Amino acid sequence: MKRYILLRFMQLIPILFGITFVSFLLMYAAGSDAVIQKYSLTGQSVSQAVIEAERRELGLDRPMLLQYAAWLQGVLQGDMGRSFVTGADVFGTFLDKLPATLLLTLLSVLLTLAVSLPLGVLAALRQGSRGDFFIRLLSFFGSSMPNFFVALLLMYFLAIRAGLLPVISGGSTLSAAVLPTLTLAIAMSSRYTRQIRALVLEELSQGYVAGARARGVPFRQVLARSIMRAALPTLLTLLALSVGSLLGGTAIVESIFMWDGVGKMAVDAINARDYPVIEAYVLWMGIIYVAVNLVTDIACKFLDPRLGAPGTEGSR
Amino acid sequence: MKATRLFPLLRLSLPALLIAALLLLAAFPEQVCPYDPYAQNLALSLQGPGGEHLLGTDRYGRDLLSRIIMGSQASIYAALLLVSITSLGGTLIGLWAGLSGGWMDTLLMRFADTCLAFPGLVLALAVAAVTGGGMVNAVLALAAISWPKYARLARSQALSLKGREFVLAARLSGTGPLMLALRHILPNAAGPIIITAMLDIGTMMMELAGLSFLGLGAKPPVAEWGSMMSVGRSMLQTSPWTVLAPGAAIFLTVALFNLFGDGVRDYFDVKSRKR
16 A cells, blocks of 8 residues: 555656646746736836846746756755745745635535535435426536636625625635635536436445345435445545645636635736746646545545555556 | 437437527627627717617627627637547547557556646646637647547547457458557447537536636637626626626526537437436
């Protein structure tokens, strides 16, 4: 097991090299840099000499490969550099933004499970009923709406028309978290309800359910102990994927609600060509990607021993 | 035809007909627009829905209904183009990886992993900066990160088909690797890939609109639904129709394509039809 985890972490390394290098290359190819971007955004006209001096100060006058090497050297020594825009320590900035994204991730996943588990199970048990139809209709609508539309609809109806909530947050408070959480949970619940319904239906048609009921096991018990347990690995896989994409910060939702998380940080950094911050974000996304895959693999094997011990044949 | 097959067929053909109508509309939007979608008239700025302008006007007095009809072109055809590129490209790479095996397989799939792990936002911006903005970048950027899904699917299909008798027979009778892949493996692997692609159109449409919303896709004054919403967003409080109308257009179109995708899956996939 330890060997397996170690092996997977070794696989992480080429991916991280790959994505950080490619993002450096792309930003370089994009032709603008932090200094040019700063003056073109503020509309100041300065002499070429000032621009050259500032670029030299940030090391932007060096060849791209050297810039990447310097950045890499810093990272390997635990130094992610300083933001080109604010001058603040990049790792510190990132740590500042992370709690807001973590809070949003936690709240929206909890709400999603609280909504989709009962609805999905109910729809499966009452398959073909009016309730089933209604639940499926809702989840169909929910999954056909882009999240920025949901965000703006909620903002319009709940904040502007009804005045129930603040339109734009003053910080990462709970009342400010309501709208972004709702936005994310609506799309996720729609998907999850559908999946849970399908999973439960699949299990209901299995022989063991009929067998258990024939032996007189109460249905409630079959549902809780057998059906839900059988559905757990698939559900966990889905959940890990969602948590992964939420941890990367949802750029659009965070920007709309001015939620000061990792996603908004990325959008701001990209717009300002703030290389060190962009690279920190790219690294973070790569780590999440591999971690999510690893956690799901291990969790599924733990829950379903038939899949074989990790690292053995058939583990992929 | 059995009655059990008739209902899925109906569920497939109704959305298909509506989509055909929509595609026709999006192909010739100028013929249908009641007004010129780009004609500004500041005297008619931000008129509410109803009356002469059915869905109201935007800040520059342009007719919203006309702009939404015009925008269907960018929104719908870009999504179709994107899904075609990713499904075709991904399938070919997946088949290549699965059929060649060995180090080539490892190399291609590691490349796919790297693309999957790459943040789409960074890519979209870089591509936009190089090519100068527009819907094409958004398509290219999303294509670069969404093909691995198809590559994985095609690879697993190729692996399971590779050892089957008809493939061995073809190889024994001297079929070259390219012919083998295209004539014998691909037709048998295509089903699940096509179904995935059909279900993907709606999602990709939303992703594209999202990039435009962030200013990384279509740019104003071009009529495109995501960018229209982005422009209207600052006027949500006073003129909500500038956001709600294009939003509703995206929602209805995506819903229609999702309905069609579900229909295709249910019609061809016997297992899911039972539910």
